[in-house]
Amino acid sequence: xxxxxxxxxxxxxxxxxxxxxxxxxxxxxxxxxxxxxxxxxxxxxxxxxxxxxxxxxxxxxxxxxxxxxxxxxxxxxxxxxxxxxxxxxxxxxxxxxxxxxxxxxxxxxxxxxxxxxxxxxxxxxxxxxxxxxxxxxxxxx
Numbered sequence: 001x002x003x004x005x006x007x008x009x010x011x012x013x014x015x016x017x018x019x020x021x022x023x024x025x026x027x028x029x030x031x032x033x034x035x036x037x038x039x040x041x042x043x044x045x046x047x048x049x050x051x052x053x054x055x056x057x058x059x060x061x062x063x064x065x066x067x068x069x070x071x072x073x074x075x076x077x078x079x080x081x082x083x084x085x086x087x088x089x090x091x092x093x094x095x096x097x098x099x100x101x102x103x104x105x106x107x108x109x110x111x112x113x114x115x116x117x118x119x120x121x122x123x124x125x126x127x128x129x130x131x132x133x134x135x136x137x138x139x140x141x
Contacts, residue, residue: 011076014057018050022059022069022077030066 015022024039025031031039036047051067054060059073069077 011057011059012080014053014059015073015076015080018054021047021050022054022073025060025067025069026074026077030063030068032065033067036067 020040021036021042024036028035028039033044033047033051036042036051037044040047042050051060051062054073055062058070059076060067061070062068
């Protein structure tokens with residue numbers, strides 16, 4: 001039987017809240033509380049509290065003082081990151097488009113031979129025809 005929505009949301013919120021800790025455990029396989037304290041710059045009490053919450057939900061296991069992601073924890077983290085990646089890319093697109101618009105790009109005008117060229121303005125947003133290329137130059141108004 002699949003996971004219910006409430007449980008999925010609870011796990012998602014937990015992994016988001018403790019993303020640094022969970023990511024550190026994935027990257028290092030198993031770490032002690034002391035190692036996590038040094039890596040994350042959290043107090044040991046805070047780390048142990050976070051680990052207890054993650055352990056309670058089956059995302060982390062502790063053996064001989066070393067904490068590690070469970071297979072389930074790895075899957076939840078991976079699913080969350082796969083879901084978030086397109087959102088992150090989408091959030092970055094406006095800045096990328098802005099940067100690209102400032103970047104001069106060399107363009108071979110011959111590629112437009114026979115093409116109809118239009119230019120849109122705020123007054124005429126659908127664009128108006130300004131010429132048909134053919135001789136390597138495009139007439140402008």
